[in-house]
Structures are given as C-alpha cells and as structure tokens.
Amino acid sequence: MGEVEQRVQLQEVETKLQQHIALAEEALNKRKRCLSKQLSMCVAPRDIAWERKKKQEGRTRTRTRRNSFHVCDDVTDDDLHELKGCIELGFGFNEEDGQTLCDTLPALDLYFAVNRQLSPVSTPHSRPSSSFGSPTNAPSQPPPDSDSWKICSPGDDPEHVKTKLRHWAQAVACSVMQSH
CATH class of the missing domain: 1.20.5 (Single alpha-helices involved in coiled-coils or other helix-helix interfaces)
Structure with missing residues (x-):
C-alpha cells in the first residue's frame, strides 16, 4: 500500500x-x-x-364552635393528604396536645371534630386508644346539639357540599387509621 x-x-x-x-x-x-x-x-x-x-x-382562620363540622371550610385536599401522611408515618395526635399544631396541619381541626363526634358513638364500651386521647381522661361533655352534626344546610352549593362530605370522609378515614 x-x-x-x-x-x-x-x-x-x-x-x-x-x-x-x-x-x-x-x-x-x-x-x-x-x-x-x-x-x-x-x-x-x-x-x-x-x-x-x-x-x-x-x-386568617376563624375558629368556630368546638363541636361543629364547619371547621372544614378552610381545609383543602392537600391538608388532608398531609394529615394522612403523618398518620401513616406513625404520628399520633390528641386534642389536648395537638391544638398547637393546628396552624401547621390545618386538617387537625376537622380531624379533632370528627373524633369528638364519633368516639363516644363508635366505641362506647371499648378501651380508648391512647394515640388520640381518651374520653375517660377528658371531662364529660354534654351531648352535641343537632346543628353540630350538620355538614351542610339547605340551599348550599352542591359542589361545596360535595367537597365538605369528601373532606369529612377523609377525616373519618384518618381517625380509623390512627385507632388501629
């Protein structure tokens, strides 16, 4: 070559x-x-x-009556997702100690309201879970009036009612998750 x-x-x-x-x-x-x-x-x-x-x-969040479900007006799906994540990670919340966290986790207000309403009804004779406070240690509360159980009122926007129902159901699911 x-x-x-x-x-x-x-x-x-x-x-x-x-x-x-x-x-x-x-x-x-x-x-x-x-x-x-x-x-x-x-x-x-x-x-x-x-x-x-x-x-x-x-x-600014305005606080409503303690036994009312109206606290969910300011709660978003993201807030409930954060609360669910905290519970899944093993964090427990009781109302006495958890009030200081309500500004950090806005869904805690709704979660505590659900616990107040459902705990005496769902577990009247069972041992309470220490993860979210025990009704025996708390002072006895008078039975809530019928207005406190209302999630919506006649004439409310259907989309708003749907959102409030979804938030309430998610808070109930968080309560059940934490009690098990």
Whole structure:
C-alpha cells in the first residue's frame, strides 16, 4: 500500500468520524429540547400548587364552635393528604396536645371534630386508644346539639357540599387509621 492510498483511507475515516460526530450532536440537541420541554411542563403545576398554598396560609382562620363540622371550610385536599401522611408515618395526635399544631396541619381541626363526634358513638364500651386521647381522661361533655352534626344546610352549593362530605370522609378515614 502506498502513501497516497493510506492518506485517502485516513481521509475517508476522518470524514466518517465527522459525520458521526455531526449526527451525535444533532441527536443531543433534539434530546435537550425534549428534556427542557418536559421540565417546563412539570414546573407549571408545582408553581400553581405553591401559590394556592401560599394564599391559603395567608388567610386568617376563624375558629368556630368546638363541636361543629364547619371547621372544614378552610381545609383543602392537600391538608388532608398531609394529615394522612403523618398518620401513616406513625404520628399520633390528641386534642389536648395537638391544638398547637393546628396552624401547621390545618386538617387537625376537622380531624379533632370528627373524633369528638364519633368516639363516644363508635366505641362506647371499648378501651380508648391512647394515640388520640381518651374520653375517660377528658371531662364529660354534654351531648352535641343537632346543628353540630350538620355538614351542610339547605340551599348550599352542591359542589361545596360535595367537597365538605369528601373532606369529612377523609377525616373519618384518618381517625380509623390512627385507632388501629
């Protein structure tokens, strides 16, 4: 093989190498565009959720009567999801000690209201669980009036009623989870 033939082969190899590099750069550029597009799609819902949570935290919460279910007006699905996660991780809440956490976990108000309403009815003769306070240690409370059991009133917006019922059911589920 002569020197000329070697140079020709070397030039062909260099040309093929440059073509492969160009193809690799093109593929890399396509991947970068797809990746950045997917990233931007993920950021938008997170930012929306953050703004919603920030607005919610900025509002002042008004406390209603202790035996009322109206405490769930300010509770969101995210709040109940946080409470459920805490219970799943093994955290227990009792009303006496848990009041200081109500600003951190807004769903605790609803959770405590559900416990107040359901504990005497669901377990009248059983031993209470120490994880959410025992009715025998607490002072006896008079039976709640019929208004305290109302989740909605006539004429309420059906979507609002549906949301309140869903939140109440989730709080009941959290109460049952913690008692087992």
